[in-house]
Amino acid sequence: MALQTLTYTFPGKTGCTIKKEWSHTGVVGSGDLEILLEQKAQAGAVSVQVVTPVHGFEYIWEAVLKDFVEENQIGDLAVSINDNNATPFVVSLRLKQALREAGIPEIFLEREGEKT
Amino acid sequence: MTESLIGKGREAIDWLLDSGSFRENLVAGERFPADLGPGAVVGSGLLDGQEVTVLANDAQAINEKFPVVYFGVIGLEEAYKMALAVYAVREADRKKPASQKRPLLLLVDTPGNAPGKLEEIAGMNKATGAYQLALAEARMAGHPVIAVVIGRAISGAFLCHGLQADRILAMNPGFGTMIHVMPVSSISRITKLDIEQLEALSKTNPVFAAGADFFYRLGGVEEIIDSVEEIRPRVIRQIGEVREQKAEGKTGPMGRAALGNERGGRVWRSRVIRKMEEEYAEIADSYRPWRKEAYGR
Amino acid sequence: MSRQSFLGATARERAAGLTDAGTFQELAGPRDRLTSPHLPVLGEAVSFDDGIVTGVGMVRQHPVFVISQEGRFIGGAVGEVGGAKMVGIFQLALAEYEEWKSHGAQEDCRPAVIISFETGGVRLHEANAGLLAHAEVMDQIQCCRGKVPVLGLIGSKVGCFGGMGFVAAAVDVIVMSPEGRLGLTGPEVIEQEIGKEEFDSADKSLISRTTGGKHKYLMRDCNVLVPDSIEAFRQAIGDILEKPYEEMEKCRRIGSPALVKEQLDVAEWLADLAPSDARDVWKAMGNPMAEEYPDMDVEEFLTHAVRRRRGEQ
Numbered sequence: 001m002a003l004q005t006l007t008y009t010f011p012g013k014t015g016c017t018i019k020k021e022w023s024h025t026g027v028v029g030s031g032d033l034e035i036l037l038e039q040k041a042q043a044g045a046v047s048v049q050v051v052t053p054v055h056g057f058e059y060i061w062e063a064v065l066k067d068f069v070e071e072n073q074i075g076d077l078a079v080s081i082n083d084n085n086a087t088p089f090v091v092s093l094r095l096k097q098a099l100r101e102a103g104i105p106e107i108f109l110e111r112e113g114e115k116t
Numbered sequence: 117m118t119e120s121l122i123g124k125g126r127e128a129i130d131w132l133l134d135s136g137s138f139r140e141n142l143v144a145g146e147r148f149p150a151d152l153g154p155g156a157v158v159g160s161g162l163l164d165g166q167e168v169t170v171l172a173n174d175a176q177a178i179n180e181k182f183p184v185v186y187f188g189v190i191g192l193e194e195a196y197k198m199a200l201a202v203y204a205v206r207e208a209d210r211k212k213p214a215s216q217k218r219p220l221l222l223l224v225d226t227p228g229n230a231p232g233k234l235e236e237i238a239g240m241n242k243a244t245g246a247y248q249l250a251l252a253e254a255r256m257a258g259h260p261v262i263a264v265v266i267g268r269a270i271s272g273a274f275l276c277h278g279l280q281a282d283r284i285l286a287m288n289p290g291f292g293t294m295i296h297v298m299p300v301s302s303i304s305r306i307t308k309l310d311i312e313q314l315e316a317l318s319k320t321n322p323v324f325a326a327g328a329d330f331f332y333r334l335g336g337v338e339e340i341i342d343s344v345e346e347i348r349p350r351v352i353r354q355i356g357e358v359r360e361q362k363a364e365g366k367t368g369p370m371g372r373a374a375l376g377n378e379r380g381g382r383v384w385r386s387r388v389i390r391k392m393e394e395e396y397a398e399i400a401d402s403y404r405p406w407r408k409e410a411y412g413r
Numbered sequence: 414m415s416r417q418s419f420l421g422a423t424a425r426e427r428a429a430g431l432t433d434a435g436t437f438q439e440l441a442g443p444r445d446r447l448t449s450p451h452l453p454v455l456g457e458a459v460s461f462d463d464g465i466v467t468g469v470g471m472v473r474q475h476p477v478f479v480i481s482q483e484g485r486f487i488g489g490a491v492g493e494v495g496g497a498k499m500v501g502i503f504q505l506a507l508a509e510y511e512e513w514k515s516h517g518a519q520e521d522c523r524p525a526v527i528i529s530f531e532t533g534g535v536r537l538h539e540a541n542a543g544l545l546a547h548a549e550v551m552d553q554i555q556c557c558r559g560k561v562p563v564l565g566l567i568g569s570k571v572g573c574f575g576g577m578g579f580v581a582a583a584v585d586v587i588v589m590s591p592e593g594r595l596g597l598t599g600p601e602v603i604e605q606e607i608g609k610e611e612f613d614s615a616d617k618s619l620i621s622r623t624t625g626g627k628h629k630y631l632m633r634d635c636n637v638l639v640p641d642s643i644e645a646f647r648q649a650i651g652d653i654l655e656k657p658y659e660e661m662e663k664c665r666r667i668g669s670p671a672l673v674k675e676q677l678d679v680a681e682w683l684a685d686l687a688p689s690d691a692r693d694v695w696k697a698m699g700n701p702m703a704e705e706y707p708d709m710d711v712e713e714f715l716t717h718a719v720r721r722r723r724g725e726q
Contacts, residue, residue, distance in 0.1 A: 003453040024443040027423050028460040029485030036443055036461060051448075053456050082448070084458035181684045184606060196677040203670040231598035231606045236623050237691050238683045239634050239666075241578030241597040242676055245551075246667035249583055252555035253668075271535065271544065272576050272597065279548035297540035306537055307455055323451050323493065323539040336545050369548040373500075382542055384450055388497035389504065391447070392440045396469065396505050399438055403469055403476040403509075406516040 006050040006058055008065055012075025014044035019103025026094050028082045033091060035098040036080040044075035052083035064088050068095045074105060120292030121225070121344075122267035123175040125157060125188070128223045132264075132348055133170070137162040143169050143201045144208035144218070153193030154178070155185050158201035163221070164352050169205045171198050172223035173277070175267070184232040190273050191230035195243035198277070202250035206257060214258030214362070219355050220251070224278045225267030244276035251280035255368055260358040262351050265328065265337065271297040282358045282367035284337040285350055286328040295337070296326030322381050335376030417643045419568040420592045424466040424483035427529045430643035431566070431650060432470025432477055439468040440505075441498050449494050451539040460486045465495040467502050472647075474522040475654050476513075478506040481529040484571035490536035491577065496546020502526060503553035510560045525654055526557065527564045528584065533599060534575020547576040554583045558668070562586070562661045564653060566646055567593035567635075572624065574599050582634075586664040588649045589626035589635040591711060596624040618707060622691040627706055627714060631695055632679075633721050636664040640711045675723065698722070 017039045026034040040047065046069045050061055065079075079095075086094070121128070129138050138161035141148040148158060154177035160169050175188035185191035190198075202220060209217045229235075229244050255261045263281035265274075274295065278284055287293045303324055304311045318325030322333040331337045341350055358367050365371065376382030401407060417430065429437040441447055443461035452459050464486035468479050480502050482489040491499070509524040535543035557563050565584040567573045572594025573581045581587060581595055589595065598606075600614035613619060622628055629635035637653070639645035653661060667673060688694045695703040699719040706714055 001456045003456055003459065022444055024461070027483055027485045028458050028464075032485070034443070034460060036446075038444070051453075051459060053458050080446070080461075082459050082461060181681075192680040193677070196673055196680065199667075199673045200670060200677070203673065207670065229597060231603050233603060233607065233612045233623065234683060234688070236596045236598065236603065237628070237632075237688060237694060238680050239582070239596075239629075239632060239676075241595065242582040242634065242667050243680070244597065245579040245582030246673050246676060248548075248551045248579060249555055249668045250673070252552055253558075256555060272579070275544060275547055275551070275576055275579060279545070280551065297535050297544050298537055303537050303540065307457065309455060317454060321451060321454070323542040324537065325541070330541060334541050334545060336541060369545070369552040372545065373549060376545070382493060382545070384447075384493050385497040385500075385542075385546075388441060388447055388494055389501040391445055392467065392498065392501035392505060395440045395445075399469070400509075403471065404512065404516075405471075405474045405476075405522045406513060406519060 001055060003051055003053055004055055006052065006061055008048045008062055010046045010066055010069040012044045012046040012069055012077065013073050014075055016074050016105040017076040018099065018105065023098065023102030025098035025101050028084045031085050031087070031090065033081055033083040033086045033094055035094055037098055037102045038078040039076060040078040041076050046075060046077045046079065048079040048081070050081045050083055054083070054085055060088055064091050068092065072099060074099070118290045121287060122292050123188070123225065124266060125172040125174050125223050125225045128264070128266045128347070129157070129161070129170055129172055131344055132221065132223070132351060133161040133163055134165065138170065143204040146204040148197060148201065153191065153197035155189060155191060156194035156198050158197060163219070166219070168219045168221050169201060170221050170223065171201060171277070173226045175225055182230060182232070182234070184230045184235065188226045188268065189228055189230050190226050190244065190277060192235060192238055192240060192243045195247045195276060199247040199250040202247070202254050205259065206250070206254045209259065215359060217257065217259045219260040219262065220254060221351060222261070222263040222277055222281055224263055224265045224269045224274065226273040226277055227268050227270050228273045229276070244272060247276045248280050255280060255282055258362065260355045260362070262354050262358065264347060264351065265293055265295060266291070267293065269295045279369065282362060283354045285339045285341050285354065286331070286337045288340050288342050289328055293328050294326065295328050295331050299326050333379050333381035335372045335374070335379055335382060338372070338375065418641055419590060419643050419646055420570060420641050422643055423485070424481040424529065424531065427643060428466045428468060428479045428481040431527060431529065431647050432472055432479065437468055437470035437479065439466060441467055441501065447494050449492050449539065451492065451542070455538050457487070457538055463492065463494040463498065464489060465491070465498050467498040472651055472654055476509060476522070476524045478502045478524065478526045480526070482531040484531035484569055487536060489532035489571050490534065491532060491543045491546055492536040492539040493542035493546065496543055496549065500546065500549045500553060503550070503557065506561045507556055520657065523562070523658065525562045525564065527566060527650060529566045529569065530573035530577055530581055531569035531571045532573060532575070532577045533571060534577045544576065547580065550580050551583060554580065562654070562658060564588065564650060567595050568626070568641060568646065569593070572596070582667060585661050586637070586653050587635045588637045588639060588646060589629055590639055590641040591626040592641050593626040594620065594624040595629055595634065622707065628691045631698065631700070631718060631720050634666055638711055638715065679721065
């Protein structure tokens with residue numbers, strides 16, 4: 001069965017993109033994935049493309065990615081993922097790691113500061 | 117189906133050379149011990165009156181000292197013997213102009229490199245690597261190197277005995293010719309795709325399927341030969357062509373890379389390399405200390 | 414000083430860690446999305462770098478062109494794109510050599526190539542293209558002779574086997590850690606050919622004794638043995654590149670008639686010795702403490718190790 005490409009777009013926060021222009025995290029090992037994050041001005045939207053050999057988990061991907069976008073209040077971002085059978089837990093973990101390495105949006109940090 | 121040529125490495129020497137001219141174990145005046153690496157035949161002879169060196173596999177021979185070497189396997193002794201034969205010609209012709217450097221003719225019928233414990237302890241990778249380097253050196257020095265796949269040209273054994281040649285000719289698959297890394301059945305097992313599906317896929321993409329035709333589309337072999345009688349005239353013609361085209365870089369692995377692009381079987385390679393060149397051009401100056409003013413000397 | 418393990422490092426970590434801090438620039442990196450065009454149809458996951466990180470960095474004054482293979486991605490196997498990236502690195506290095514030569518050819522800034530191997534050789538999913546790429550890499554190594562030093566580093570999980578074993582054999586200098594593995598035929602295939610009694614592929618210490626860094630060092634198939642850290646490998650690269658080019662060339666194991674004759678003598682000597690284990694070879698070379706070698710750290714091992722004598726076994 002051929003590889004499957006899934007695409008999603010989530011509404012996000014305008015201007016809340018990553019600090020670096022782009023950033024890459026992870027290795028496409030068995031049960032793992034790589035994530036490429038890129039700044040992309042698209043009215044706050046977060047667009048995601050997932051390439052995976054696993055079929056039939058479109059909704060789980062959607063749920064995991066939606067949580068990621070909402071929890072981190074990001075936007076104007078393109079996310080490209082090459083997956084090799086990673087569990088949803090590993091996907092979440094790697095997404096967080098990717099965001100950390102790419103530089104968390106300034107606005108988000110300010111908001112964190114307001115809370116304290 | 118024509119008669120299979122597998123195991124006919126020695127006969128092929130006779131089809132190729134001027135009748136009765138082959139002198140086994142004699143290469144550019146250097147004599148090789150008769151009992152060294154029996155799986156490999158090295159020697160010299162005449163082809164259309166011009167002196168050539170021949171390197172062939174003997175699938176009938178068994179190497180008593182290295183028991184994993186039989187049926188055309190290239191073992192430690194075989195690979196080093198072949199490398200030394202190449203160097204013998206290279207050294208003897210070192211001072212000759214390129215037009216007079218003697219051709220090296222490879223008759224290919226080998227199922228693999230020797231897989232054994234002793235081989236790994238000794239470093240079999242060095243032996244086959246040594247033969248490849250010797251061939252590449254001779255080729256770059258101007259010796260025409262022509263390979264003819266008469267039987268099996270399998271994976272690493274083809275890498276060392278064949279793929280460093282200026283030109284590679286292969287008998288058509290009707291002769292039982294086998295060129296591959298692994299048969300489709302094994303690829304099927306490893307990739308967990310069924311054979312029918314793989315075979316169907318191979319019709320549109322030649323990159324994994326077994327067979328001379330697929331290598332042809334990838335530029336991995338230059339020509340397919342359809343009869344035994346054709347071997348000799350084709351090799352003679354190729355020697356002439358190679359002498360003319362070598363300087364333009366149209367032969368050897370790089371020539372075949374261009375051919376793969378032309379034939380449409382390997383088009384990604386050149387795109388990747390071009391991309392790297394473009395990207396490096398942008399940043400190259402920061403990696404050139406000799407251009408920096410601060411580099412005071 | 415970073416003591417990060419080389420064994421567990423990713424290809425990208427190795428590439429950056431082997432060159433001077435902050436100097437490594439990836440070429441044909443993930444953002445170029447040069448994934449294999451052949452894997453999707455077979456349902457095999459793809460990677461933006463196709464399992465090989467390529468780029469350029471500095472080691473002291475030397476521009477160093479880097480190839481770093483990723484064993485986690487399909488065992489580090491080489492296909493069309495990854496193979497082309499390797500060839501591309503050599504072509505850039507050779508072009509840079511001409512540039513260097515035309516600007517005074519100062520030895521201390523001669524361009525070099527380093528390859529961090531982690532591979533079983535040809536990628537079966539695109540086997541034919543992978544095989545042809547191997548031939549091109551061998552061609553390029555020969556092109557580098559007398560011009561650009563090529564250093565091979567082996568200390569990653571997968572080791573260096575198959576067709577890439579040839580490539581490693583062909584480079585100028587080999588640096589290994591004891592954890593590194595270098596060979597041609599993988600252990601499973603040897604077991605299949607000669608039987609489990611002769612060679613048990615599940616026996617990790619047997620594999621280590623036969624293909625590991627210590628054995629290769631004793632046989633002179635590895636020139637420099639270092640402990641398992643990126644820093645140690647980086648230090649070794651710097652030390653090697655500081656030597657005159659002629660000294661680097663002297664590290665070669667093959668590539669001339671004299672060296673090939675020497676290797677043939679070694680093969681004959683081993684056939685006569687008929688060792689049942691690599692330890693027998695170590696003992697025969699004058700290592701009475703051979704039994705203890707596998708457990709020694711690099712420093713202690715090097716104080717005891719008696720290597721193969723040159724050209725007179």
